Amino acid sequence: MLPRNASGPVDPMYIPEHFRENDPAAIAEILSAAPLAMLVANTQGGLVANHLPLLVDKTGELVGHVALSNDVHRLIPDGADVLAVFRGVDGYVTPNSYPSKAETHRSVPTWNYEAVHVHGTIRFLHDERDKRAAVGLLTQLHERALNGGAAWRMADAPHDYMAEMLDRIVAFRISVVRTLAKAKLSQNRSPEDRQGVIANLQARGEAGLAERMARPKRE
Amino acid sequence: MLPRNASGPVDPMYIPEHFRENDPAAIAEILSAAPLAMLVANTQGGLVANHLPLLVDKTGELVGHVALSNDVHRLIPDGADVLAVFRGVDGYVTPNSYPSKAETHRSVPTWNYEAVHVHGTIRFLHDERDKRAAVGLLTQLHERALNGGAAWRMADAPHDYMAEMLDRIVAFRISVVRTLAKAKLSQNRSPEDRQGVIANLQARGEAGLAERMARPKRE
Numbered sequence: 477m478l479p480r481n482a483s484g485p486v487d488p489m490y491i492p493e494h495f496r497e498n499d500p501a502a503i504a505e506i507l508s509a510a511p512l513a514m515l516v517a518n519t520q521g522g523l524v525a526n527h528l529p530l531l532v533d534k535t536g537e538l539v540g541h542v543a544l545s546n547d548v549h550r551l552i553p554d555g556a557d558v559l560a561v562f563r564g565v566d567g568y569v570t571p572n573s574y575p576s577k578a579e580t581h582r583s584v585p586t587w588n589y590e591a592v593h594v595h596g597t598i599r600f601l602h603d604e605r606d607k608r609a610a611v612g613l614l615t616q617l618h619e620r621a622l623n624g625g626a627a628w629r630m631a632d633a634p635h636d637y638m639a640e641m642l643d644r645i646v647a648f649r650i651s652v653v654r655t656l657a658k659a660k661l662s663q664n665r666s667p668e669d670r671q672g673v674i675a676n677l678q679a680r681g682e683a684g685l686a687e688r689m690a691r692p693k694r695e
Numbered sequence: 696m697l698p699r700n701a702s703g704p705v706d707p708m709y710i711p712e713h714f715r716e717n718d719p720a721a722i723a724e725i726l727s728a729a730p731l732a733m734l735v736a737n738t739q740g741g742l743v744a745n746h747l748p749l750l751v752d753k754t755g756e757l758v759g760h761v762a763l764s765n766d767v768h769r770l771i772p773d774g775a776d777v778l779a780v781f782r783g784v785d786g787y788v789t790p791n792s793y794p795s796k797a798e799t800h801r802s803v804p805t806w807n808y809e810a811v812h813v814h815g816t817i818r819f820l821h822d823e824r825d826k827r828a829a830v831g832l833l834t835q836l837h838e839r840a841l842n843g844g845a846a847w848r849m850a851d852a853p854h855d856y857m858a859e860m861l862d863r864i865v866a867f868r869i870s871v872v873r874t875l876a877k878a879k880l881s882q883n884r885s886p887e888d889r890q891g892v893i894a895n896l897q898a899r900g901e902a903g904l905a906e907r908m909a910r911p912k913r914e
Contacts, residue, residue, distance in 0.1 A: 486740030518737035521705030
């Protein structure tokens with residue numbers, strides 16, 4: 477589980493209070509529903525960004541891996557600050573979906589979404605055991621969820637093939653410094669307007685965002 | 696339309712050649728299907744990132760706006776390098792979905808996705824006319840697509856309300872320096888394995904990614 481939302485001198489993502497997500501369980505759900513993170517860092521050559529499935533392990537660190545041929549592990553020095561962004565479902569919100577619009581016409585379009593930003597420091601791991609552990613955790617997580625008892629296991633692949641595959645990757649861990657989470661789900665509108673948005677999204681086939689909005693907030 | 700994929704001294708995203716998307720029309724489609732971009736910059740206070748709907752206007756620049764209370768326009772100086780990331784559908788690929796797996800067992804899990812990374816320089820626009828233009832373009836694009844003839848228009852809102860809303864935002868434009876696009880859709884697998892992945896995604900209800908993978912490549 478990630479540490480709680482923490483505030484600091486600079487706001488690395490704009491989060492009005494009504495959109496701030498502080499519930500660790502809700503944050504964990506966003507990560508679990510959108511595991512393909514975007515890993516960003518600033519380097520001497522400018523901003524670099526890659527899309528990689530990440531998970532939080534039992535120590536609270538983020539774990540992932542990259543291809544050995546991905547320059548990112550040469551561009552980012554160990555201990556450097558990185559940002560991992562997990563983004564959930566999103567969708568356009570038309571003012572036409574607010575019942576209040578017909579009365580006041582005081583509304584403008586917006587966009588709803590959920591995102592978790594994890595700021596931390598990265599270290600790359602070249603040791604075979606670390607790489608096997610990283611790949612094993614990811615495989616367990618996604619294969620079990622998808623295939624249950626029929627889950628693919630690393631042991632299914634020939635030993636020489638897995639060794640070759642592990643030779644071609646670099647694992648990494650991110651020690652979390654700060655987590656920011658935003659759930660922008662029309663909490664600043666009346667219950668009637670929120671219902672209108674949900675109905676509009678459902679009618680448009682945007683079921684994922686409609687479900688997130690309809691879910692009762694844990695307090 | 697964005698300029699073509701260009702290579703440079705540093706690879707800010709890892710793109711093996713079989714996953715490189717060079718077709719401007721395919722890149723435009725990804726932007727159009729995933730308009731909520733992530734805008735990232737490095738600042739003296741570290742990495743900042745915000746999720747904002749962006750569009751490419753007829754001059755080829757990216758156009759968007761932020762809340763005046765979003766510190767991003769104070770943290771990023773005019774002319775600074777920024778990265779706008781547009782990400783399409785994504786999904787986990789299990790080795791179980793490859794017919795070839797049963798024969799060779801030489802396969803590992805992976806993740807498919809599409810992403811467009813636009814590197815450029817930003818300038819913020821505080822002039823009322825620029826702000827109205829930015830908001831107008833976004834509204835036209837999304838309202839017309841969604842609501843056709845019933846599209847909400849800025850003129851639907853009372854004049855004083857729109858003036859107040861425009862007072863509370865800052866527009867920006869990004870002059871594009873480099874565009875990188877990646878379509879990681881199992882092009883490195885045999886046609887039979889690709890078909891297996893598509894069938895597996897369809898069975899799991901991941902229709903969006905299945906459709907992208909099934910779409911014939913324009914040459």
